[in-house]
Amino acid sequence: MSVPLYQAKAELFKTLGHPARIRILELLSERDHAVHELLDLIDIEPSSLSQQLAVLRRTSLVTSARVGGEVIYSVSVPEVRDLLLAARGILSGIIAAQGELGSELSPTATS
Amino acid sequence: MSVPLYQAKAELFKTLGHPARIRILELLSERDHAVHELLDLIDIEPSSLSQQLAVLRRTSLVTSARVGGEVIYSVSVPEVRDLLLAARGILSGIIAAQGELGSELSPTATS
DNA sequence: TGAATAGTTGCAAACATTATCAAGTCTTGC
DNA sequence: GCAAGACTTGATAATGTTTGCAACTATTCA
Incomplete structure (x- = not known):
């Protein structure tokens, strides 16, 4: 039951392919956060955050631990x-290479 | 104008989140390839390959150039x-950390 | 104990992606 | 010109992902 490495990579990237999950990982890579802290920092519904956290947990990218009333993620x-x-390096590269012409990246929110 | 960086990152990762696209990038990061060469190396239908290449083109990760009868991608x-x-580093990290339990990820192939 | 805070889970609708087949373009070589 | 090879495009059914609401569990605190 072994998955080829390129497929595992694809799974990993797929896991990262969601704005909320990127935000979560960015925040967690600074320091551990409780769910309600993430909730304050990310504009998303509690249940949705919980689901995205579940995705990250399933892929073993984060772990959670209950500490009293809160659940801390790392x-x-x-x-x-x-x-x-x-990823940031690549984006810089792409942006530098093409100036600002038409991008497929859909513009929406700020920050 | 700007798309938030975390969203651009998510788009980038989403683009990478497909086994065929990973294979393509792995092959192209070794050297340029014509489409029919990729076709020989990746088990996929021509039209499907073409579509995946289009995705990579749209994201500006690859470029194509017609050279006589073939189209060369880089x-x-x-x-x-x-x-x-x-990505490989992370997968090693995860695999090392959890041994072989989940068996969701096991390395077999190269690269 | 009961109210409040903190998180998670289930589910269905909305939305996006993928695979496949048929049809089309472009270029080379006869 | 025209057949063959090399690619791309379009359409669509099948699949997968995301969202948002409601319901549910766990813990704290008064």
Whole structure:
């Protein structure tokens, strides 16, 4: 039952392919956060946040621990930070390369 | 104008979230390939390959150039390689951390 | 105990992505 | 010109993902 590595990579990237999940990982790679803290920082419904956290948990990218009334999340693999930085590098590269012409990236919210 | 960076990142990762597209990028990050060469190396229908290439083109991750009878693809941003390597690092981290329990991820193939 | 806060789960509708087949363009070589 | 090879495009059914609401569990605190 072994999955080829390129497929595992695809799964990993798919897991990262959601704005809320990126935000979560960015925040968690700074420091651990309780769910309600994330909720204050990310504009999303509680249940939706919970579901995105579940996705990240399933992929073992984050872990959770109940501490009294709150549940604290942490990134389980520190290298996640590298991945996010690499992504930023690529985006800079692309943007630099094409100036500002028509992008497929749909403009919506701010921040 | 600007799309929030975290959203652009999510788009980027989403683009990478498909096994065929990962394969394509892995192959192209070694050297340029004509479509029919990719076709020989990846088990996929021509029309499907074409569609995946279109996705990568739209995101500006690859560029294509017609050379006589063939169309040659190249990665447009060399840093893509870093991203793929970072992904491999994370997968190793996860796999190492959890041994072989879940069996959702097991490395077999190369790269 | 009961109210309030903190999170999670289930589910159905809305939405996006993928695979496949048929049809079309472009280029080479005869 | 025209057949063959190399690719792309369009349409569509099948599948997968996301969202939002309601309901539910767990913990704290008064």
